[in-house]
Amino acid sequence: MASESLPSVMLITANVGSIFEDPETMLQGWLHKFYESVQTLKPQLIAVHMQEVGGKDFEQCMGNVDAFVQSLIDSEALKSFDRSLVFLDKDFALVDQFTALGNLYFVHESLQNVQLYDFKTCRFNTIQGKQFVNLINKKTIYEKAKFPQNFFPGTVWSRKGFLRTRWNVENRIFDLANIHLFHDASNMVAMETFPSPYCKYRKRALEHVLQRFSKDKHDNVPLFLFGDFNFRLDSQGVIQTLVAEATPEYTKEDKEVTRITYKDCDGSSKVILILEKKRFEIDDPDRLIGENAKWLLPFDKEMKCFTNQLYEYDRDFPPSYPYSEDVTDGRSYMKTRVPAWCDRILLSKAAKALVKEDLYNKAMYSVIGQEVCMGDHKPIFLSFRLAPTQGMPVNHKRSPALTPYYKVSGALVYYPLIYRETSV
Template identity: 45%
Template sequence: MDSAQEDGTCTDVFLVTANVGSLFEDPERLLQLWLHEFLAKISHVQPRFLALHLQEVGGKTYEKSMEYVQEFIRCLCDAPEMGDFTCVHIFMDEDFKSAEHFTALGSLYFVHKDVASLKIWNFLTHSWEESLQDVKDKHIYSGNIETIATKEKSKFPQHFFPECKWSRKGFMRTRWEINGTVIDLVNIHLFHDASNLAACENFPSVYCKTRRRALVHTIERFHLDEQNGTVPFFLFGDFNFRCDTEGVVKELTENLTPHRVQNVKNENDKIHYRNSTGNNVLTVGKKEFSHADHQLKFKEDWLKKFDRELEPLKDVLVEYPIKFVPSYPFEEDPEMPTDYMSTRCPAWCDRILMSPQVHEIIRSDDWTYGMIGEAVCMGDHKPVYLTVRLKPNKGPSDPTGVSQLPESLSNLVNQALNDDSLWMEQSVVDDSNASNSSVAKSRYILMKKGASSPCKEAPDEAGALAIKSDGLDTESAMLLKETTV
């Protein structure tokens, strides 16, 4: 097939990632604004395959906000702009009562009626769904979606979490064959920076290292998945990537004098950087990052050189050049749609990345990477999008098979394992009572004290038996149960 013919049969794909937590905390003011701007973009782009990855579905008060999630889905599906998308698959992880599984991720896929051939993968049978009815029409899965086989979802193991707080972070994967070409679409939400002061200490910060470890863990998992095989993938979500905060502060405070202000009562330390006349130019606190020229300074080109979290991963993840301003943290006030909050150093948290193999299946010279709602309040995160043209018939028809770890990824895995500041010595304890079920598999991980010690958790009954049978000392170790669904 020559390039002209191929161009005519390419599928226009539109990928969007959006952290929507703040929408559901103030739905009356923000929900319709967000939907209007998003739908206007769909109308303009006219894609044939739309993938919308959401994070923090329901917001921080998800117990109270889940009713608005259903309204959000209904408004989106019923919008006139979506009328030609006749195939819909929606996966909304809303079971907030399940601490072991809840990720608050939502993955929504809309396929235009003009797409001639479409398949979706079953991660339990390790094959394509055979029934056309299982692919076409509308399929909306919400609440507890653990048993839905056309997605793979996992919450990161508890020992990955900084400060031992097991929050809703993880990934969700689907696999599609679109006009004969297979891709994985992965929704991901990584850990945030808990303290600006800690992030300033060095680069990479402890938060950056934790994000990298979870990211490497996720990619490694795909490459070692022999039952489902490895295919080209797009990985898009809220990576919570932050700028090199240490470097940013040095850049902003040259010729300034630091003054530390300590508040013993609430441990709310701050550092004020002042000029020669005694005026504050920059203030850094645990949850404060405020510059005298805050609304202009962080939209300038100088900041981009401090966007460095992807540097060690350049051989395993690629990204188109970023030409838009940092996507976070914007004011949540509709009257201030272009202003940043003074809580964090603005950063490109929301990204669309891909495996290097993606370039073989897309028209690499025909893409747009941008932001939705530059002049409209979209919450604290602005959605980020990528348009690409997917070539037809690039396969593989059977993705299963033995997957090998690329050398570059293997090196990253080894680096993460040997990082004493994050990892503790681990040994896997066999779960003698584990079920042979193909739906859920558990393993126990014994965490021994190392450079840093996480909070202890009492092992469950099966875990306690495993410790006892191995003669392990629970006073100097912690047992974690990791369940894969």
């Protein structure tokens, strides 16, 4: 099968917490770079998973969200995408349910066979038109959950959870799941040991999601899991490398260390690093920018617990967080946290088998807007073509008459035998 006939896909994860607070400048710059990427890569299916929809000050900025989405739908760059589905969790009054997640899907007119799964009827329905899905109405074409507060004890119950949809694209079935895990509340706590308490909270939540997906009543299908995992580096290791033999000076308040100042031990008293709860300021910030940041990769360890279940393409881009929110500066990091690859696109082993890779087809894993301000998180994308459907039938949880599948290099794909088709 010619590569050009294989569906092209672009997955994007974007924590948009900053852009809604500056709709005139930062948001417009974000849109420009998004359109530019779409026009360059020419995908047929675009999946955008957003976190912190409405911004950090969501009660004040949530009103900007609908205009943002409508500008995407009406844009020249997406004019050939005749179907779209928008899932927005923006009702912040529902404290026990609010996740601030948003899943946006755009389907090109050249893709003819695209259906969405109904988690209640366990059947696929044909997608038609351009639709906003109100998550308050509890439709069954998505699955959403907020993590319980006991998953991150001792902190405020925050907007963290997942939002999953299931797709049949040209006879290939897979899940697209958005996820937002817990952040590091304090640099001081994070640097004490690795794994930090925050790492353990994230590990528990991600294990919970993977187990839930694998043990529910629905068939196990390839999973593309992308969002803000908030994975952080081994802060202790990074700091030890930065300060070397520097002398630490401790500042205390009420017998608690609130600041550590590392000074050069050569007698010059030059400050190398200042560390506070929400401050991480080094004397040479260029060590963390662009190509210079590659030395941080060995300290990126949180994903190692999941390498038997999830795959990630090599990262040739700098840490995606925390970038400056100065609209004139797209390269510098804020002096708040150890830079980290928080924003990731992960694949189950079966999903990896759905990615076409050969001499002429390579997946592209990179960043959008590397040189311009995109907020405190850079959007990350994975662009690829779906592998052709070939193989033999495999077992599944329910009746073959309802969900006929066959196997392609370890992945499940849809085989159109007998099923009921309706419209979403």
